[in-house]
Amino acid sequence: MRCQPRNTHQVYIWLNNNQTCLLCDESTGSSRSICEDCEADLPWLGAQCLRCALPMPSSDQTCTQCSINPAAFDEVVAVWLYDFPIDALVTRFKHQGKWPLGRLLAELFAQFLQYRFNEGLARPDVLLPVPMASKRLRQRGYNQAAMLAAWLGARLQLPVDERLLKRVKETPPQQGLDARARRRNLLGAFELPTPQNVAGKHIALVDDVLTTGSTADVLAGMLRKAGARHVDVYCLARTPKPGD
Incomplete structure (x- = not known):
């Protein structure tokens, strides 16, 4: 398959220089392709089910589904x-x-x-x-x-x-x-x-x-x-x- 990228090659060049943020188009001032402000604003998953990572009101809980009929996997990260x-x-x-x-x-x-x-x-x-x-x-x-x-x-x-x-x-x-x-x-x-x-x-x-x-x-x-x-x-x- 011509368009299937091979694992032995990079899809694009990840340059070690000042890059432009892929989200806001501003300079990141580093080799990273996302600026600190955009990274901080991402919807980071907070309180969640201990097993399936379903968003929950508070931490250290297991959702109803996982308590009654848990899935075959151990944990979702x-x-x-x-x-x-x-x-x-x-x-x-x-x-x-x-x-x-x-x-x-x-x-x-x-x-x-x-x-x-x-x-x-x-x-x-x-x-x-x-x-x-x-x-x-x-x-x-x-x-x-x-x-x-x-x-x-x-x-x-x-x-x-x-x-x-x-x-x-x-x-x-x-x-x-x-x-x-x-x-x-x-x-x-x-x-x-x-x-x-x-x-x-x-x-x-x-x-x-x-x-x-x-x-x-x-x-x-x-x-x-x-x-x-x-x-x-x-x-x-x-x-x-x-x-x-």
């Missing part, structure tokens, strides 16, 4: 609330091929993860991007989750495996579906060709946005069944509960 301008940045990266925006988000995410690792969050053995169906991959030309995983892996010195999980069934887009419909939509959509390769490992699934968590739950369930000892989910942003 998300950086931002899916709100402006993160929603616009993710959309432009995901659907319009604006790779510098994705690289910027991955850099900030890597910094956040390193901070969490320093604070005691266990480092995973491998990063697994959420796979994309072949037809959609041909249409889009790239898998944004795989690109995020590659950038995170390089920055955090974590291995990445893009082939361990496969999407073998074309399904309608998940947007607009509730949690139950999303799970029905995903029946038989994924495969784990070499389950022995996950036995005993701590795995982190990588995706751009977590909405209901249905996809992550299905994949985590497969990995758990294959013997994975711990499954986390790393995503850029978390959507609030509908109606909030």
Whole structure:
């Protein structure tokens, strides 16, 4: 696929000089591509569910869904609330091929993860991007989750495996579906060709946005069944509960 970026090459040159902020077009005065003011104004995810990162009124709580029917994954690590301008940045990266925006988000995410690792969050053995169906991959030309995983892996010195999980069934887009419909939509959509390769490992699934968590739950369930000892989910942003 000609437009599929290879992991061994940079999508663009990340120059070590004074850059222009990708959000406000002002000089950052450093080699970073976001200025301090814009970074501070991002919708950082605050109080959240201890398991699924759903925005909550206060910290140190578990949401009702996770208390009654917890998902197969252990913890969601998300950086931002899916709100402006993160929603616009993710959309432009995901659907319009604006790779510098994705690289910027991955850099900030890597910094956040390193901070969490320093604070005691266990480092995973491998990063697994959420796979994309072949037809959609041909249409889009790239898998944004795989690109995020590659950038995170390089920055955090974590291995990445893009082939361990496969999407073998074309399904309608998940947007607009509730949690139950999303799970029905995903029946038989994924495969784990070499389950022995996950036995005993701590795995982190990588995706751009977590909405209901249905996809992550299905994949985590497969990995758990294959013997994975711990499954986390790393995503850029978390959507609030509908109606909030």
